[in-house]
Amino acid sequence: xxxxxxxARDISAIRGERLVLRSLSFTVPPGGALLLLGANGSGKxxxxxxxxxxxxxxxxxxLWMGEAEAPVAYLGHQDAVKPxxxxxxxxxxxxxxxxxxxxxxxxxxxxxxxxxxxxxxLSAGQKRRLALARLVLSPAAVWLLDEPTLGxxxxxxxxxxxxxxxxxxxxxxxxxxxxxxxxxPGAAELRL
Amino acid sequence: xxxxxALLRRELRLSLRxxxxxxxxxxxxxxxxxxxxxxxxxxxxTLGRIAPGIVWVCALLxxxxxxxxxxxxxxxxxxxxxxMLGGLPPGAVAGVKAVAHWLGTGLPLLLAAGPLAVMLQLDxxxxxxxxxxxxxxxxxxSLLGTLGAAVVLGARRGGVLLPLLVLPLAMPVLIxxxxxxxxxxxxxxxxxxxxxxxxxxxxxxPLCPLAAGAALRGAVE
Numbered sequence: 174x175x176x177x178x179x180x181a182r183d184i185s186a187i188r189g190e191r192l193v194l195r196s197l198s199f200t201v202p203p204g205g206a207l208l209l210l211g212a213n214g215s216g217k218x219x220x221x222x223x224x225x226x227x228x229x230x231x232x233x234x235x236l237w238m239g240e241a242e243a244p245v246a247y248l249g250h251q252d253a254v255k256p257x258x259x260x261x262x263x264x265x266x267x268x269x270x271x272x273x274x275x276x277x278x279x280x281x282x283x284x285x286x287x288x289x290x291x292x293x294x295l296s297a298g299q300k301r302r303l304a305l306a307r308l309v310l311s312p313a314a315v316w317l318l319d320e321p322t323l324g325x326x327x328x329x330x331x332x333x334x335x336x337x338x339x340x341x342x343x344x345x346x347x348x349x350x351x352x353x354x355x356x357x358p359g360a361a362e363l364r365l
Numbered sequence: 366x367x368x369x370x371a372l373l374r375r376e377l378r379l380s381l382r383x384x385x386x387x388x389x390x391x392x393x394x395x396x397x398x399x400x401x402x403x404x405x406x407x408x409x410x411t412l413g414r415i416a417p418g419i420v421w422v423c424a425l426l427x428x429x430x431x432x433x434x435x436x437x438x439x440x441x442x443x444x445x446x447x448x449m450l451g452g453l454p455p456g457a458v459a460g461v462k463a464v465a466h467w468l469g470t471g472l473p474l475l476l477a478a479g480p481l482a483v484m485l486q487l488d489x490x491x492x493x494x495x496x497x498x499x500x501x502x503x504x505x506x507s508l509l510g511t512l513g514a515a516v517v518l519g520a521r522r523g524g525v526l527l528p529l530l531v532l533p534l535a536m537p538v539l540i541x542x543x544x545x546x547x548x549x550x551x552x553x554x555x556x557x558x559x560x561x562x563x564x565x566x567x568x569x570x571p572l573c574p575l576a577a578g579a580a581l582r583g584a585v586e
Binding site: 269 | 372447
C-alpha cells in the first residue's frame with residue numbers, strides 16, 4: 174500500500190547480547206516527524222541504524238512507501254568529516270547524487286566563508302554543521318538524525334529548524350533522537 | 366560509476382594531503398632492502414642471487430604498512446557509515462579502496478623496485494622480469510591487503526592481526542614472483558610463473574572486493 178511513509182513493523186534488535194529493541198512498530202507519514210526519547214542506552218541510536226539499513230534488525234522489517242529499500246540520509250554521532258580535506262571537498266562525494274551543489278549546501282548552514290578551510294581547523298559546532306550540510310545535499314526522503322544539535326549554537330539550531338521544516342514540506346520524513354528541545358513542530362514522540 | 370570515481374578522487378586527494386604516508390612506505394622499502402648488504406656482506410654474487418627475494422619480501426612488508434589506516438580512519442570518524450549509504454555496493458567501495466591503495470603504495474613501490482634491485486647487484490637484464498612480476502604482484506597484494514584490512518576492522522589490536530592474516534595469503538604471490546626472476550636468471554622462460562601470477566590476480570580481482578565488502582557490512586553493524 175503506497176503513501177504510508179516510513180513504516181517499522183515489529184522491529185527487534187539485539188546489541189551485545191542484550192535485547193534493546195523489542196517488537197517496535199510505528200508509522201511516520203510523509204511530511205511527518207518522529208522524536209525518539211529515552212535514557213542513555215535505551216536503543217535510540219540502534220533504532221536509527223536499523224532504520225538506515227546499516228544494522229539488520231534481528232526481527233521485523235522497515236518499509237518506505239511499502240518498499241523494503243528506504244532512501245535515507247543518516248547523521249550519526251560522528252560527523253564523518255575528513256580533517257585533511259577542505260569543507261567543500263568534504264561534501265564532494267555526497268554531492269554525486271545530490272540535488273543541489275556543495276556551495277548551496279554550505280550556504281544553507283552558513284559555512285560558505287569557511288568553504289576552502291581544511292576541516293581540521295573547524296570547531297566542533299562547525300564540523301557538526303558541515304555534517305548537516307551533507308543532509309541538505311542528499312536526495313533521500315528519510316532523514317535519520319542522531320543528536321543533530323550536538324555542539325550547535327542557538328542560531329545554528331534555528332537554521333536547522335528551517336531546514337527540517339523545508340524537508341518536511343517537500344514530503345520528507347524526519348526521525349531524530351535527541352535529549353535537547355528541537356524546533357520540530359507537530360512531531361510525534363516515541364519513548365524507548 | 367560516477368560515485369566510484371568520486372570516491373577514488375577523494376581517496377587520492379586524501380593520500381596526496383597525507384603524502385608522508387606514501388613516502389614512509391617507500392622509504393621503509395628502500396631502507397629495509399639496504400639492510401641486507403650490511404648484514405650479509407657486499408659480495409656481488411651472493412647479493413645478486415638473493416636480490417629478487419629481498420625486493421619481493423620488502424615490497425610485501427612495505428605494502429602492509431598503510432593497510433590498517435585504509436578503513437581504520439573511515440571507521441573511526443563515521444565516514445564508513447556514509448560510504449555504506451552512499452549508493453555504492455560495499456564490494457565496489459572495497460574495490461575502489463584497493464585501487465587507491467595500489468596507486469598510493471603499490472605504484473611508488475614498483476617505481477622504487479628497479480633502482481633497489483640494481484643496488485642489490487641483480488643482473489640488469491633480469492630487472493624487467495622482476496618488474497613484470499611486481500606489477501600484477503603488487504596489484505594482488507593490494508587486493509589481499511584490502512580484504513585483510515576489512516576483516517580485522519573493529520577488532521581489538523587489528524593492526525597486529527592484519528599481517529598474520531595477509532602474509533599467508535600473499536605467499537603464492539611471493540613464490541611465483543621470485544621464481545620468475547630465478548627462471549630468467551638461469552636461462553629459462555619466466556612465462557609460466559608470470560602467467561600463474563596473473564592467475565592469482567584474476568582470482569583475487571573479483572573475490573577480494575566481494576569478501577571485503579561483506580566484511581565492511583559486518584563492521585558497521
